[in-house]
Amino acid sequence: MGTIRMDRRLFLKTAGATAGAVAATQVGCLKYFKKGRSSAADSREIPTTCELCPNKCSAIAVVEGGLIHKLNPNPENPKSRDMLCARGNAAIKQVYDPDRIKQPMIRVGARGEGKWKPVSWDEAFDFAAKKLSETKDKYGPQGTLWSSTEGFQEKFFVNLGQAFGSPNIVRHPTLCLASVNLAYGTTFGTVPSFDLLNSKYVIMAGANRFESIITPDTMDLIGSVMERKAKLVYLDPRFTVTAAKADEWYPIKPGTDMAFILAMINVIIAENRYSKDFVSAYTLGFEQLAEHVKPYTPEWAEKETEIPARDIVRIAREFADAGARALYYSGRRSSWYQNDFQMRRAQAILNAIVGNWDQMGGMVPNSTLPKGEFLFMPWDEPKAPRVDEVKTEFPLAAASDGVYLKLRENVLANKPYPIKAWMVYKQDPMNALPDQSKTLKMIEQMDFIGVIDVQMSDMAWYADVVFPESAYLERTDPVEVMPGIWPAVVYRQQVVKPIHDTKPNLEISQGLAKRLGLSDYFDYTIDQWVEAEFKDLPIPMAAEHMKKHGVWAASGQPKYGATLTPDHRFVTKSGKIEIYSDRLKDAGYDPLPVYTPPVQPPSDRFRLILGRVGYFTHANQSNNVWLHEFMPENDLWINPVPAGRLGIKNGDYVNVASSVGTVKIKARVTEEIRPDCVFMLHGFGKKSKMQSLVYNVGASDAVILETAWDKVSGNAAFHETFVKVSNA
């Protein structure tokens, strides 16, 4: 019955004994801690911040008898809107997972064989420090690679890599949203939020917001659409939950989104429906755009997208008529195609010409809140250039985040210099990167691999030493400001003491730093760090407030239109919103988005597309017993027409083969996908035996995905793989 044991009758009795205030069902900034909720005598309620995915929702942990009993949503966070999703609720099982890494471990067998020796923290630190120092002596500090994914404690890991002297820090954006960030940044000088709470007309392409949950967008949009405040037009090759809830769904031909957008711009300009005042006051390059989109007619786009021209014309008109409250939604995991940056640029331009910038119901530049900073000793800039050659290959990309797939290519080729040690924090490159065989080759090439993680991911399974990190409910983390239309500050504090011999990442980084002679850079505790951050928060008694409430947000309505003044300078070269971009032209890219038709799969192959469901979004969630119940195994969606042709029946096992690998997976013959593509969920077919629910169950998309990236941002292009499907 799980790890939380309590006599049910006693529980009901104690819980029933206390009467409380009136139930509140409304959504909004309610005050959780005025309600006086705690019931049982040994029950405590501790506010914290969820870490099951990157949304950072505010939660209240109910602790009874020293065990986490329940996580309730905290209504005081305007971004998480008084909700906690299935993943958030299941975080309890991350702590009490029998598969957890319970102490540091050093590999004794071959890599990936799964033979481990439990060791003390001292042994683990000494071992890693020795290996890192050896690599440094032989290859210089640049011979080490530090890769991590986002999280409140990621900065300590990044700092350690930098203090060590390595230029090779690679973060998650080029596996996620680098292209959308760069495209909107290039156009507007900043990446805005989308005011779905107040929008009247939303076009969403592939972003599947009702399954791929992003706060507050998911909640705002479902409310707006179902209460008939907004119309939702949804494009996706797959009939997702978002498609089911949308007013209109178009199963667009994969990879042709840009044709649809350019044709919309064509109609809006040809019919004079753009916002003339806004365009003339705030934008640059409209004339070039008008000329540029002339060939992109709705009739032309119909042939590309398979969306009828008359619908494109009508949607363009409706969109322009909604004007400032119309949104072409940007999406978030924008790692789709090799032209992804330019497609997102086309979206940004479409949004710009209807004048939805900084308007209620439109795109709104993020507000932020001040926060104190802990000042620590700075280190010297690394001397060597980055191994992924970002500066020369991707001059516009965010160099500090790196370009992951280019990096892997260069590491495999020892170009421009060898990388021989790999430190990983909280990331699973075995599943997060396409083409697992290449990642395995990269692993083979390493003299040393160290992984810091809460669970034994596939990457940890191949490591030489594993440092078990405490789960988020066992840690206090740095304070985070969450910019947005409704900005908030959130705080994650320890809910229960670590149940195993684990440490927070700061202490792991400090343990390594000490042995690498870098202690001076890490001469602080988490409490000192957090106290410094509390200092500049715009709240009286900030520390007390954050510890009691876990979150703070300004009350009142968002401020719209702050950037709409004659003297406002956008953070672009010209100071205007750049429809036509000289910066792109100078860097050798198209200054306006040029459409190139995607290569289509040959008749015996399918395009593999990826996506999410609401209860699994990341590979680190599939071994959670409360989520795994909903989907014990992933499957391959295939339309009945090609399935019939290939003799594949629902539930049959099939082989799915690309140029880089083959997986065996169960077929789900369904009408809910176009006949020219197949779909599978991420996070199954694990190699780690300490992911026991999904070890060797289902298949990992990483095995068959081919390596491709967006030309401008370097973002991985995950929808460029063609696969052959046959009965297994």
Add this chain to the structure above:
Amino acid sequence: MAMKKKRYALVIDSRKCINCKACVVACKAENEVPVGNFRNRINEERKGEFPKLSINFEPEQCHHCEEPSCVRVCPTGASWQRKDGIVLVNYDECIGCRYCMIACPYDARYFNEEQGVVDKCTLCSHRVDRGDVPACVETCPSKVRIFGDLEDPKSRIHELLSTRRYKVKEPQTGNGPQLYYLL
């Protein structure tokens, strides 16, 4: 009967349900429901041929009926109903005969193998009694379920049921189900 009468019920706006399962996991944690058993669920109805398709989601749990057949058939009186309408199982009295599971028109009950008793949604009576809403109601991203007291004319569910069209499931059973689905 000196106290003001209460009648708890749920109004469900299924159209807002995105099948994210937050309610199912929240229930699991709050009520320590064993893995493999569920006190609430989301029914799915998928229809059509590409590209004319539809999916409907419909959350369901115990309907806390007016005339609960599970209570009627229970040979020991373990299944019982509170004055406020909440149907519960007294685990001390339950002999695990499972007649109630057969009698329930909504498949809302399960047999807890470990404890040898039948179990079901309690409408989080322990939370309700201290003034909170059930866990499934609270955690929902799109606030599909609305909990309240039908006897309170100022309650949101009272307002919804007097202004909106709705249905109940299997009304012909005479059970008088108290899960109201908005149309």
